[in-house]
Amino acid sequence: MNKREVQASVKDERLVQKRRDQMIKGAVQLFKEKGFHRTTTREIAKAAGFSIGTLYEYIRTKEDVLYLVCDSIYDHVSERLQQDLELKKGTLESLQLGITNFFQVMDEMQAEVLVMYQEVKSLTKDALPYVLKKEMQMVGMFESLLRKCVENGELVLSEKQIKMIAHNIFVQGQMWGFRRWALRKLYTLDEYIELQTELILAGLSQYQPQKE
Amino acid sequence: MNKREVQASVKDERLVQKRRDQMIKGAVQLFKEKGFHRTTTREIAKAAGFSIGTLYEYIRTKEDVLYLVCDSIYDHVSERLQQDLELKKGTLESLQLGITNFFQVMDEMQAEVLVMYQEVKSLTKDALPYVLKKEMQMVGMFESLLRKCVENGELVLSEKQIKMIAHNIFVQGQMWGFRRWALRKLYTLDEYIELQTELILAGLSQYQPQKE
Amino acid sequence: MNKREVQASVKDERLVQKRRDQMIKGAVQLFKEKGFHRTTTREIAKAAGFSIGTLYEYIRTKEDVLYLVCDSIYDHVSERLQQDLELKKGTLESLQLGITNFFQVMDEMQAEVLVMYQEVKSLTKDALPYVLKKEMQMVGMFESLLRKCVENGELVLSEKQIKMIAHNIFVQGQMWGFRRWALRKLYTLDEYIELQTELILAGLSQYQPQKE
């Protein structure tokens, strides 16, 4: 259940990928501006650079576009993070680095994140689980980071605490995207990153084993 | 700019209020189930207990309903919180109490919060500022609480830190509503409250003035 | 299962009947000219004298129109025949009268019969049985007529023969409608009726009991 296949009439896999990329790019922009429901399939087709007929050669329903958009965003974010998190050393520094990285990705993909964030609930029962699973995988990355630190003796945390903190980090990352109307007035990205990591680590310092 | 007037054809203010309450009550339920866009004005009218014609005697457009719903939810939440926060004593205990209270309200009004949370973005440029302002007021409540603690010498925090923490608390409250699909599997409400307040206060302990 | 209810949004039963009559009248004409598939719902609405929106206040799908048309035609034909056949005396003369009457109705309702005849198969599995049942009822009328003659001692026919002849009469009636492109060149209605009844009765004369 790793992917929900979206059926295409066109056979050439390469072409399908290319067209869908065009489609997603156009759709993200539109969804960001007007939301999924206020965007018409014709607009999506136009933004993608082809006709409405062609659009439907690559998807089955309008909702497929939303799914593809969400799916693609998660993939991009995941990919970006995976690279950095691969070298998870289990130190507080590497945790800090991971958080910083994540917040930066959230900033770069601000438009996409906003869209996904606001529109996931428009997915039907059919497609939703696939997307939520991906979200859990991303939260899972931070859980790993934290768990590594615990294993390493850098932190003393229960499983429940690990999961809670991972959720918090994840949501704070998204927050920078979806509450930017408020946050941008108060902080630069760097300030935001600094303040939040500081707070997180300050909280964690309580849970560090006492060293003499 | 405290209220955006929604025009009604009917003059009797009492009646207007009554009808709108019916309307909001029905709409919240519907929006929760199917979202704003998938809900029709006819359905709203029916759920409110009157005809489509009557509905339009009390609003101008479908979006007015959404605005009224959002507005009403914020009012309810604010009201609920105001009561408790009035007696803000500027101690860490009262802060903890405030957080606990807020999370509990978020749990009780889960449906409403979810709706508002998911659908604010459907408001047009016209109505959005009024709603966002209310949100800022709620964040402001936590800022006050924190500021009181600082004034009281219980905490040492910069203005920026205060605002950041207030935001975090607010979003973590919402989180219990909009990420409940994930959180409910991991925690009971009480556990969630305990874990989160613990983490927040742990973080803040770093910022407590050294007392000898 | 005598009627398949077609849902209407409008409550007023009288109005529903009135609008549907307009609708059916317009649709018959259009279906006759271009067939069910080539007729658009917009054309039907226009022919009926109201807007497309109004059309859909009285039906749910385009197919509903076809069902209503078929249903109405059968009802009209049945009604017309019932009157005449009520006084079925079980004589060959009354049989002859029945046939003549039926052929005349088929001529009068030529447009409707043609339409129904050609488009029934466009009905989905859902609606088809209701219509076919009505057709069997009409065939049944002729069976009754014949059976009466047998009971009366005017004819000696097996059940199978009765059913066969009833079918033949029915189809010959329709034939005048759907093969009129060929038959009209050869016969007037009266000639057609005369020739066919003559042939039928000639055939039946074989089955008359020998009277001395």
Place this chain on the structure above:
Amino acid sequence: MNKREVQASVKDERLVQKRRDQMIKGAVQLFKEKGFHRTTTREIAKAAGFSIGTLYEYIRTKEDVLYLVCDSIYDHVSERLQQDLELKKGTLESLQLGITNFFQVMDEMQAEVLVMYQEVKSLTKDALPYVLKKEMQMVGMFESLLRKCVENGELVLSEKQIKMIAHNIFVQGQMWGFRRWALRKLYTLDEYIELQTELILAGLSQYQPQKE
């Protein structure tokens, strides 16, 4: 006006015939299942075993397919009958044989007959005459049979009667195909043939010259 040429881009006549045969075979099946209008050109191409592009190398419009199908069916039926009717001896026995044969062909080609029968009306004014002419030719076969009998002194019938009976036979043959939903429940093919020929001949017996 014996054939309405359907234009093909491909020159090789042999190939044209081959491709069209594939096409017709696939189309008959599809038309039988879903009717002409509900069948797409893509489906026809696929059923025929080649691409949509290729399909259009051998026809000009979708309707051409229908014409080719109808045309081919008539040709097949005609051919089947011609063989048997060639040796028309002008006796009642040979008439009976002809009828039996025809009904059997109608049964064998049930699918095709049903299709043609239901879809001819979908032909445009342009192609219709060609098909109707073929139908008249088939009716004409029975006219010949009957006329032979008259010439032979086996029957005494007017021209009008001959034509009427020929029509009846023809329609009764089709009836076995298009009313099989009702008839199949009542009769086997053999019973049907027996009953119908019996009735026809019984009718004709009235018109036999009195022999002493």
Place this chain on the structure above:
DNA sequence: TATGAATGAGGGTTCATTCAT
């Protein structure tokens, strides 16, 4: 000759909004 991606007119249907009663 064969392919299949591209096109876009047009079809069925919905639904916010109005207005006569």
Place this chain on the structure above:
DNA sequence: GATGAATGAACCCTCATTCAT
């Protein structure tokens, strides 16, 4: 004030047909 029938713009999607390869 209340009703609900009427409206039609606009939406999603299909599919016959074309044309570059």
